[in-house]
Amino acid sequence: MKVVWRWVRSCASVASPTTAGDETVSLLNDFATMCHQRDLPRAMHALDAMERRGVRAHDLTYAELVKCCLARRAVSVGKRVHRHVFSNGYLPETFLVNTLLNMYVKFHLLEEAHKLFDEMPERNVVSWTTLISAYSQAKLNDTAMRLLIGMLREGVMPNMFTFSSVLRSCERLSDLKQLHSFILKVGLESDVFVRSALIDVYSKLGELFEAQTVFREMVTGDPVVWSSIIAAFAQHSNGDVALNLYKRMRRTGFLATQPTLTSVLRACTSLSLLELGMQAHVHVLKYDQDLILNNALLDMYCKCGSVEDAKLIFNRMAEKDVISWSTMIAGLAQNGFSLEALDLFDSMKVMGPKPNYITMLGVLFACSHAGLVNEGWNYFRSMKNLYGIDSETEHYSCMLDLLGRAGKLDDMVKLIQEMSCEPDVVAWRTLLYACRAHRNVDLATYAAKELLKLDPQDTGAYVLLSNIYANSEKWNDVVDVRRTMRARGIRKEPGCSWIEVNKQVHAFILGDKSHPQIDEINTKLDQFISRLKGAGYVPDTNFVLKDLEGEQREDSLRYHSEKLAIVFGIMSLPREKSIRIWKNLRICGDCHIFAKLIAKLERRHIVIRDPIRYHHFRDGICSCGDYW
């Protein structure tokens, strides 16, 4: 192939300025000047004249022209230059073809790029890398990986550019390990682009430990490598590690950029650290035009239970995309403002972007938590027609939740049967929850069995089933379930509540007495309980898992972690501050009543965030309307 290529090039008739006439010389000079000045119209005019005379310019000049087309986003002009460059059987230098290749890639004309790539007689590392990076960015990962193999087969050695591109197309850990050792062998691991890509991909494949190892081997500090590792931990619910890394990064002397701040906000969000999030907000103010950063800020305020601040930001944002709207709609719904969420969805239909399937999850959630069964059905049924959104399992789960809360167990079964996709763990679990709330033991048993078929390790299924039996006093069945759990080595996750006081997080775990002030908290809790009992509080033992009687049953409720956290909050925070608690399990009915009464008794605003939603307790009532 190489021989033919040289031969063709030497035979092509090229007019060079030294042998051509004066007019041709000035024409070519003009052309070169236009190209360097990026004057596209006049350059193309000169090109017309050159074609009429059958002369051509130097390949370097054409490359300038192609870059000019790229900058002006002139697709058809670019294609004309492509034709001209290859006219009369002439084969341009590889760097010029690479420039054309790059142009097609940047115009997102992948097919054209690949066609040109196939026709190239000589392909160097830049040609391969340009194409690989194009496929990688288009998420056509298989093609990108196949191209890397083709490249190696032709004996072209990948460089750091190739690796940092192709790594992002690595979907299997085995491939990644192979690539990684190849990178080590050729000594490219110290390139900062390669390092940040390695961290990214290990993180994407859930290998945080490996990501951290790659990070630790960094010698020369680099802001993007820092940002990659911080994002890795923030995205995998290791908010505390992410925040510590961020502190270290700042100490090392790197400034907070938009991506790092976004990850910091996400970490604050997952840890419910409103105070710290507000501190980060101060830094965000520098970048108030950054859409992604504003979206993260919006989410932080919603998730940390401060909808008012979220609304202020939402209304002030100059640019809002589908994520901004979805975040705000879901945020309102989760905080108990379902009707406001649906109003916002109405405005979105008029003046916002097209809703996506996540937006619809927020809308259905709002209906579900407001008990709006008919509205929910309407939204669910019209999704496909109005917005072309297919119902995924998540949408079915929302609908099931809606029906379950409304006690429509028969409709739930019907919906599960007509699902277009296979019912998943969440669907069965939702049915199980509804059966508990509405005391349907037979259906519950069926749902639990289906659920355990899909996932025999589902702790929740055993606990729910056991609770349902306990609620209907079927103690023998309770014992059975617990025996199965023990046999399969399954343990109930202990209830855990956290509260932020003076920028420090205090954890309360069921049965754990390690908090330094635990005695004081317990005494205070006893006082509150007797005062509340005087005011008519009756502990609701329906939520006790154990087969115990009287005092003891009441006792195991007494130590629920959220009660301890509430009492600690009342003790440590001034009255004007909201008591914000987040917990790992859903709040039980007894703690819910307790929180309502204590909020009234102590004139406090209490916010409890569970894995699904928020409860704002104020003056004896909760924003969820006792419906959760």
Added chain:
DNA sequence: ATAGGGTTAG
């Protein structure tokens, strides 16, 4: 002539 980090739901 070719390469990097961030946001909604689950």
